[in-house]
Amino acid sequence: MQSTFGKNIRVSIWGGSHEPAIGVDIEGIPVGTRIDMNQLRAFLQRRAPGNSPFATKRKEPDLPIPVAGIAAWGGGTPPEQAGDPEQADSGTGNLASSNSTRVAGNPGALAEAPVIITTAPLISFEIRNTDTRSGDYKGLRAVPRPGHADYTARLRYGDTLNMAGGGPFSARMTAPLCIAGGIALQMLKEKNIEIGAHLYAIAGIEDTPLDPVSVSAETLVKLQKMEFPVLSETAGEKMAQAILQAKNDLDSVGGIVEVCATGLPGGIGGAMYDGLESYLAPIFFGIPAVKGVEFGAGFHAAELRGSENNDPFYYDYHGQVKTRTNYHGGILGGITTGMPLLARLAFKPTPSISRKQDSVDLEAHKNETLVVKGRHDPCVAVRAVPITEAALALGILDCIMEVTK
Numbered sequence: 001m002q003s004t005f006g007k008n009i010r011v012s013i014w015g016g017s018h019e020p021a022i023g024v025d026i027e028g029i030p031v032g033t034r035i036d037m038n039q040l041r042a043f044l045q046r047r048a049p050g051n052s053p054f055a056t057k058r059k060e061p062d063l064p065i066p067v068a069g070i071a072a073w074g075g076g077t078p079p080e081q082a083g084d085p086e087q088a089d090s091g092t093g094n095l096a097s098s099n100s101t102r103v104a105g106n107p108g109a110l111a112e113a114p115v116i117i118t119t120a121p122l123i124s125f126e127i128r129n130t131d132t133r134s135g136d137y138k139g140l141r142a143v144p145r146p147g148h149a150d151y152t153a154r155l156r157y158g159d160t161l162n163m164a165g166g167g168p169f170s171a172r173m174t175a176p177l178c179i180a181g182g183i184a185l186q187m188l189k190e191k192n193i194e195i196g197a198h199l200y201a202i203a204g205i206e207d208t209p210l211d212p213v214s215v216s217a218e219t220l221v222k223l224q225k226m227e228f229p230v231l232s233e234t235a236g237e238k239m240a241q242a243i244l245q246a247k248n249d250l251d252s253v254g255g256i257v258e259v260c261a262t263g264l265p266g267g268i269g270g271a272m273y274d275g276l277e278s279y280l281a282p283i284f285f286g287i288p289a290v291k292g293v294e295f296g297a298g299f300h301a302a303e304l305r306g307s308e309n310n311d312p313f314y315y316d317y318h319g320q321v322k323t324r325t326n327y328h329g330g331i332l333g334g335i336t337t338g339m340p341l342l343a344r345l346a347f348k349p350t351p352s353i354s355r356k357q358d359s360v361d362l363e364a365h366k367n368e369t370l371v372v373k374g375r376h377d378p379c380v381a382v383r384a385v386p387i388t389e390a391a392l393a394l395g396i397l398d399c400i401m402e403v404t405k
Ligand SMILES: Cc1cc2nc3c(=O)[nH]c(=O)nc-3n(C[C@H](O)[C@H](O)[C@H](O)COP(=O)(O)O)c2cc1C
Pocket: 056, 147, 148, 149, 166, 169, 170, 171, 174, 287, 288, 289, 290, 348, 350, 351, 352, 375, 376, 377, 380, 381, 383, 384, 387
């Protein structure tokens, strides 16, 4: 299975949660782009399962293995010129895999290289699945979990798909999304665009929102370093308790992630389906469990008067056009204004809960009850924070490339 998005940067995510590997093919990143692999590995660790009491106990190293279109960078060659494989470091004996053949065997030194450069328009990475327990999913083919994709996947693809671990519908597939997004984040940082997110709400408990007018890149960087990213410590403690209480009750809770980009210049985007929101919405909705997306004041804007919702323009001390408020969330008519971009994503509560639930037996054609086994996140929003950052980065980068091509 493969799913694809993007116009100028095409991202194709492939594999399944309990298959030997998952991965991502990324087309359109300029040849010679330098990727800091240590940073990328650290970014993937923010999403990885098995690392906290708020996460599934499935433990995966989630190491991104470059398999096509890249070479190790020895540090001596300026990245702009390094697209030429002649100039790339051959010290590892693992020069550019610039064809599109996937390397399924020993990843070799390239997997551990601190820095790599792209040598072809299509680059590819894979991640091995190492901690699968497919037995937990025995029986779900016949008796689907309420709230998960078991039933609809069977309607669409029949009963041959490997749906263990949620198959290609699983949040596991957001690990390769974070590879592509992690690279996009590095590319945007070069342009002084910073992206960060926090837990805006969990189980109805609200964090202090980001200041839509004066949120700084420093605040976003600080949030990136937090295991449980919130602005209010008190709210964070209450949220953590609510998650653990739900887990104890054999249940789960939902949440909202607020994501922000600073440093975005005005003039990025276009009309209607060329608008930045139109780039971002499909990427956001592709993240499992996302049930709502809003930009700026979002649904609240429908409750305001024009006189309240319009953000007055003014010239600042540097002669730059700014707005005094930011209900528009940094986008007007699909085009950036230069104010911070703000979006919120609503995540539903984890469908796999350990309580007895009603379902049906699709083979015996009768009503049935079900107790879901396995290792599940009690609140998916917590690990969704870096995923949301990755998605925003990819949409912004794709849209910038449209404007600058
Ligand atoms: C970070 C993250 C972790 C998730 N973990 C789980 C999980 O452990 N168990 C589960 O049943 N669903 C989990 N989900 C949600 C399911 O993958 C998702 O609800 C399912 O694929 C159905 O898709 P839908 O909710 O978008 O309709 C997770 C989602 C995210 C974003």
